Amino acid sequence: MDFSKPRLFAKVDGHDFDFDEMNGLHFLELRTTAPQTRTSLQTNDFQDGSKQQGPILYGSRTVAADFYFEATDLYDFELASQEIWRRLYSRSLIELRWSRMPGIKMLVIAKPFETTRLNWGDMKFTVEFDMPAGYRQSLAKSDQMQFIYEDELAQIGMNLPNGEDLAYHFKQTRFKVYNPSDVVIDPYYQRHDLDIIIKGQGAPTITNLTNNYGIALNRALTANDTLIWNGVRPLLNGASCERATNHGHLQLEKGWNDISVTGLSNIDITFSFPFLYL
Structure with a gap:
């Protein structure tokens, strides 16, 4: 350009x-x-x-x-x-x-x-x-950035760490999510856009060990299920399933967030959110 x-x-x-x-x-x-x-x-x-x-x-x-x-x-x-x-x-x-x-x-x-x-x-x-x-926001959401990291969707001034390939799609029980925003991503009080897309087998509990916020589903997922935590609203295969949860939500602090997953095998989790800037 x-x-x-x-x-x-x-x-x-x-x-x-x-x-x-x-x-x-x-x-x-x-x-x-x-x-x-x-x-x-x-x-x-x-x-x-x-x-x-x-x-x-x-x-x-x-x-x-x-x-x-x-x-x-x-x-x-x-x-x-x-x-x-x-x-x-x-x-x-x-x-x-x-x-x-x-x-x-x-x-x-x-x-x-x-x-x-x-x-x-x-x-x-x-x-x-x-x-x-x-506030302003990134042109793409976090899960899109990892595939086109060197495109115009990433630029100087977006608080992206040098020399690190950021990932927002995970298959492990322990991983870190980076929030480069100028603010905490808070889907509860601030209604910020945050989708956590969960696949696997078992009853998942996902905890942000950095701030102790967590979400949990009290029933087991099967290989054909998709659980999406849309902000504070959990959707199982597109239908509300709040009664089968802990009524929780995840909040992402600025910088690195240490995430733990229990109760789930064949893990496939995506964090999708726009980065927010003042």
Whole structure:
């Protein structure tokens, strides 16, 4: 990819496009605001200062993209405006990424914007996007990264350890899962995306020895079964099986997580989650 000129890419309703492929449109720069913290401060009439109640949370933030457009005539100007609106506005979140951070995407919503006419045909404008989640995420999930590790899906700045081939598919009773995110992957309180796909024979118990979170199925799997722990929701062959579990969930700390598996033979376990970045 040519990094001499920044390029902006988007996926809207399943369709990918490069903004610079539109005749006359030039993407100039992308600016992202710093993380926005949300506090819950409690004051006491008899004490100085305030005390934070519970964890500090991250609120939504904004991303701004600067553009310049050169029209060939007045009709081209109006047609371009309509095309830009068509590309930017959707009933679903837009997937936005740019050439300087090709492995990281932002899920955003375009806000209304005004154009500044520089002459009869040229204009410049800035589009501001809301990023509701408050953090960015990897373009691919963890289990996809291991197969295309040297592709654009992995880049500098994603906290990936040097010289180590990360694995997220395991057949052992003891293994380590690396979470390069800037935050703990927490499917319970934060509703983070985490799928644990389990195959084998027996009644599995999977424990993160790093933080003592664990999941367990109280009935035996057969060779034809697939158990998916979708966040906090266990699904056996696509059907809910929560009554046959310990009602637990796994949480991945930042960095390495030491995982233990008991009660299962012919182990085949996959950890699938996007990496999250501030």
